[in-house]
Amino acid sequence: SYELTQPLSVSVALGQTARITCGGNNIGSKNVHWYQQKPGQAPVLVIYRDSNRPSGIPERFSGSNSGNTATLTISRAQAGDEADYYCQVWDSSTVGVFGGGTKLTVL
Amino acid sequence: QITLKESGPTLVKPTQTLTLTCTFSGFSLSSSGVGVGWIRQPPGKALEWLALIYWDNDKRYSPSLKSRLTITKDTSKNQVVLTMTNVDPVDTATYYCAHSLYYYTSGQNWYFDLWGRGTLVTVSS
Numbered sequence: 001s002y003e004l005t006q007p008l009s010v011s012v013a014l015g016q017t018a019r020i021t022c023g024g025n026n027i028g029s030k031n032v033h034w035y036q037q038k039p040g041q042a043p044v045l046v047i048y049r050d051s052n053r054p055s056g057i058p059e060r061f062s063g064s065n066s067g068n069t070a071t072l073t074i075s076r077a078q079a080g081d082e083a084d085y086y087c088q089v090w091d092s093s094t095v096g097v098f099g100g101g102t103k104l105t106v107l
Numbered sequence: 108q109i110t111l112k113e114s115g116p117t118l119v120k121p122t123q124t125l126t127l128t129c130t131f132s133g134f135s136l137s138s139s140g141v142g143v144g145w146i147r148q149p150p151g152k153a154l155e156w157l158a159l160i161y162w163d164n165d166k167r168y169s170p171s172l173k174s175r176l177t178i179t180k181d182t183s184k185n186q187v188v189l190t191m192t193n194v195d196p197v198d199t200a201t202y203y204c205a206h207s208l209y210y211y212t213s214g215q216n217w218y219f220d221l222w223g224r225g226t227l228v229t230v231s232s
Binding site: 001029031033035037041042043044045048049054086088090092095096097098099100101 | 153154159170210212214215217219223
């Protein structure tokens with residue numbers, strides 16, 4: 001079965017750039033989607049198909065995907081960006097797959 | 108405006124069957140490229156994808172739970188139902204349904220663009 005690996009936590013200083021990674025075997029050959037989940041709330045799609053932002057998502061959120069690593073980048077991090085972030089792919093053998101999630105802390 | 112809402116029991120006993128309903132509005136589940144997925148999240152843990160039903164009634168299940176899950180749709184009622192048999196305390200989780208979008212790039216692909224608020228189900232005797 002296909003597995004996605006995320007760091008448990010990432011910290012970023014206020015106003016700086018946070019990068020959250022999602023590792024998988026040849027993940028660059030797949031499309032990766034990213035979700036933000038704040039405490040007590042449902043997940044929200046922030047990036048789809050590697051690098052596309054849904055309407056309403058700030059331009060500070062961007063994504064890239066190559067080789068064995070996909071990355072969610074949050075520029076000019078704000079206190080309101082503190083959340084858990086999950087990557088997701090659709091795998092032909094495993095079907096839907098989520099990463100283990102990364103807790104982003106803004107210092 | 109697309110909305111989804113999960114409903115079902117809050118407490119289920121071990122070995123019983125859990126039935127959850129997703130009632131949605133703002134889209135048609137007969138529209139090409141549209142689906143509804145179910146995802147769960149045990150307290151303090153990660154998201155886990157469970158099942159998805161396509162606009163054409165095709166279905167996909169998590170391999171680890173496939174034998175226990177059934178997903179169906181009632182297009183006229185705008186509802187999707189997920190049943191899980193033989194529940195166990197490890198099935199305690201918040202269960203979400205999500206509007207799902209399909210595209211084809213080197214194979215089938217789905218992502219979840221809008222989610223319901225979720226419903227917490229506790230499995231306990």
